Amino acid sequence: MTHRAPSIRDVARVAGVSTATVSRTLTHPDKVSETTRAAVIRAIHDTGYTVNQAARSLRRRRTGAIAVLVPNISNPFFARILSGVAEVMSEAGYNVLISDTTPTALDDHRFPEYFSHNQTDGLIVLDGMLNRELLLNRGPPEVRPPMVFACEWIDSIERPMVTIDNTAAAAAAVRHLLDLGHRDIGFVCGPPENVLTRARLNGTRAALAEAGLSLRADWIFPGDFTLPSGARAAALWLDAGDRPSAVFCASDEMAMGFIGALYQRGVSVPASVSVMGFDDLGIAAHFVPPLSTVHQPRRRIGLIAAQMLLERMALDPATRASAPVPKVVLPYELAIRSSTAPNPAAGERI
Amino acid sequence: MTHRAPSIRDVARVAGVSTATVSRTLTHPDKVSETTRAAVIRAIHDTGYTVNQAARSLRRRRTGAIAVLVPNISNPFFARILSGVAEVMSEAGYNVLISDTTPTALDDHRFPEYFSHNQTDGLIVLDGMLNRELLLNRGPPEVRPPMVFACEWIDSIERPMVTIDNTAAAAAAVRHLLDLGHRDIGFVCGPPENVLTRARLNGTRAALAEAGLSLRADWIFPGDFTLPSGARAAALWLDAGDRPSAVFCASDEMAMGFIGALYQRGVSVPASVSVMGFDDLGIAAHFVPPLSTVHQPRRRIGLIAAQMLLERMALDPATRASAPVPKVVLPYELAIRSSTAPNPAAGERI
DNA sequence: ACGTGGCATGTAATCGTTTACAAGGGTTGA
DNA sequence: TCAACCCTTGTAAACGATTACATGCCACGT
Known part of the structure; x- marks a missing residue:
């Protein structure tokens, strides 16, 4: 018979506490007494527990990840932008998923399934040629993920953006x-x-x-x-x-x-x-x-796009719709x- | 008050069926009568429903995504490999997450949190310098995600691999x-x-x-x-x-x-x-x-690595541990x- | 007329975490 | 001594989808 991954219950059992306490130890360590905390950490170690992200996302109703849509990964142009994005985002506790939108024979610039609003908390779009409808019409307005454009943009979409002139x-x-x-x-x-x-x-x-x-x-x-x-x-x-x-x-x-x-x-x-x-x-x-x-200034473009996205994500959906839409134009150099x-x-x- | 994304319940209500039927329509359309199917599809459209991946992953106990660990995205070398991987994987219904493992000032080659075994169903590793322990010691053996190496590898780790000589x-x-x-x-x-x-x-x-x-x-x-x-x-x-x-x-x-x-x-x-x-x-x-x-042959390296990974993922964990470990050596050319x-x-x- | 089987659908348990709320115990001040 | 409070912990209800099982219905053969 095949085992399954240790869950928070296993940890709770080993540590002799409730699952709530284990969860708290993980996310609000200060809300737990020192001795309990030590016991839980020990149990986590012993069981080899790692949190199930799917369950966490489901419950928290956010995924802790943002996605960057790149028109073409083979273009080294994007690498430094990505590293700027990753720097800001990982400091803020987000994972960064990168997806190449290169069009296939079949369709428009691809829009990977996991950018459905449930899969990421936000989007940085570097591809101005994405299908407008696909990008916008993803469920009712209140639940669409915040989005910022960088480098490229789509004229008919009013969103935060960072570019050069x-x-x-x-x-x-x-x-x-x-x-x-x-x-x-x-x-x-x-x-x-x-x-x-x-x-x-x-x-x-x-x-x-x-x-x-x-x-x-x-x-x-x-x-x-x-x-x-x-x-x-x-x-x-x-x-x-x-x-x-x-x-x-x-x-x-x-x-x-x-x-x-x-x-x-x-x-x-x-x-x-x-x-x-x-x-x-x-x-x-x-x-x-x-x-x-x-x-x-590619790295700065990435940094700023990421910061903008964080700000947008912090807004609640209703405010966001009516919030001002920042547009940053960075200096270029010859x-x-x-x-x-x-x-x-x-x-x-x- | 802020709305939440439509769920399968909303669709069920609108279509006048149970959530089970909606779910079946989505995943086994042939198990549902034609009229019901039409009604459900209509309801999905009307509500703007998209499936909540977190809930799906939690229940199915798989995420439908694999990750590729790249030592350095700015190196155009990896782009064609990635496109090979993406081709095979998206045909098999998987999303491909790309992560740069470039070491930061702080640590070893980074190992992003979301590669915990709960976040992806498999791993393609292109970085031979990842920390061995981080890569291997992720929970008990039965639940570690299948992994294949491509291009680079780690001598002390016995895993499927595709390279040139x-x-x-x-x-x-x-x-x-x-x-x-x-x-x-x-x-x-x-x-x-x-x-x-x-x-x-x-x-x-x-x-x-x-x-x-x-x-x-x-x-x-x-x-x-x-x-x-x-x-x-x-x-x-x-x-x-x-x-x-x-x-x-x-x-x-x-x-x-x-x-x-x-x-x-x-x-x-x-x-x-x-x-x-x-x-x-x-x-x-x-x-x-x-x-x-x-x-x-970078593209082929990607294709084959992806196929190998699919094969490994198809194995159940117990068999996998004892299964033969394929190593493919592709021809190079001057x-x-x-x-x-x-x-x-x-x-x-x- | 009845048993059998197949099909379409519904019921409800489950996946693993988080968190509102309640409860228990201890401390403090009047 | 008692009320008021804080701190720590537990209980249990979500989160949204999937799926084993049960149910009801119809058709068919005997």
Whole structure:
């Protein structure tokens, strides 16, 4: 016959107390006399007891876990954000579950079952492309878990959020290229429906407009934030009759894919073309050449998102619905390295 | 007053049936008449009911989730493994929780609370440096969750496992360098206590020994698998009076850090030194120069680990203890690209 | 007409914790 | 001496789903 895990009853029996006392020892040690406490702790040790989280969650009506929805775990961009989240959350006694929402062949960006409101006490959403209905229509409003967005967001959903000003950051990046004397500037996009793609594209257009220029349609290269899509853009760039002297990629991964592909065709960066990225991944500074890019304070984004979520969770559901919705915009920084250089065809401007 | 989430009772009331029938509709739809089923589904819709996972887990005595313990989420190496795991597991109806075990200042590699045996039905461990006792001594043996190791492992723990033959793979990598005419070969280590470091170091020594060579102690550079540690090794390499003409790095990240740092000091690869990596990260093929490395079938590792875990979970605890412990060794491949080249000082051998 | 079996459904016990409430005992102050 | 209080502990009712068992009904074969 197969044993079952020791329960609080077993501990109570061994310690010679009631289950209530064992429970109290665990959660309010100060409400229990010192001798009893010692006996209970001893019994816990002897029996090898560990609390049954399912029972605890059921009774307490909260799970002690929050979930982070990440569009793509393979993107190292998210790692530091996650570590920021984990730091704040584990200090507050929460576990952090990470889930990849990468769309499968079948459906939209996935929405794992366990994000039903019963499974986690809160949600941090890093994916702006999640299905809006799935995200919102989970049971009656009073019981929907608090949610905060970070980095990406969904325009039609009004929730706390922490980001950088992507439009301004893109504009600054493009201004850097302009300052180097580039006038022919291309842009490599993220996925077309992505909010970040739109914001960064707008910023690019705005900076160009300021300089009396505009973004040529044939210099807007499609992409999806990934390495291979950057490489594909490079092929397009090579094939173009008339090529921009600088290219701004909406992500570091694409910038690296772009540079790598050019290298393999014998074209070197920044000699033949300046390339600017976005995100400042860990590898950007180590790349060949070191990548000029836009730095996002990723760890801080994670920290702040987590703190916001804790605040929201502390509110009771009724108040929450009417509470103000904080939106934090953190400063970005330009990290200028060696993948961008003065435009050789514009010596006079420098 | 604040409402609570609709429960199975609410659904039962609305549908005019008992809670048992609602439950059956959810889990054994065929055991319920067609008309009842329709009524229940309707009621579920109307009430916005979603099942309370805590209650379900408590009653069923299983959680429907498994956890993957990852040493470091920021390492893109793990992403494809995770996607393999997720694919198999979600098809089998399990959720996959991912947890980073990166050690904090305080303790050993962390062991999040929710991996207590009550919180997940099984464990896939990708971290060979977890504290042995924490991993094993979780309650009496009958209730410990099934566990499988992938990629890394812990020597003293006998559990199912899926890996590649790291020793042989490292030897093959070094043989590639030997074939290119290199005789002076250095090695950049992972963390000293890591099993992979040991295996790859052994393989390196073995291949060198075959060729009548040995690994010079001052050409064994310390590292910890990360980008910056590769860059540090490059600094050491540069400072060495007598330098190896080829360096084998125990991870791609280190290889890229190494190459990047050399580039910044004006040393180019493979002209001045051949560099070989290990893992074949997505970026390896896009790096400048494209990285020669050892390819691991990461996705398959994930798939197989997940299948193994499912098999173990299907066993009852008693049988499991005595069941054979499968160990799968998958084939690796050498991905030879451009960061390795013939030794210019050994023209005659090529 | 009746026994048998199968199907659909309901009843109620159970999973392991938490916690409101009650109870017992001791201390304190008037 | 007694009331008022505090401190510690126990009793027992939740939390919300699942499922063994019982029940009622209908159809069928003899």
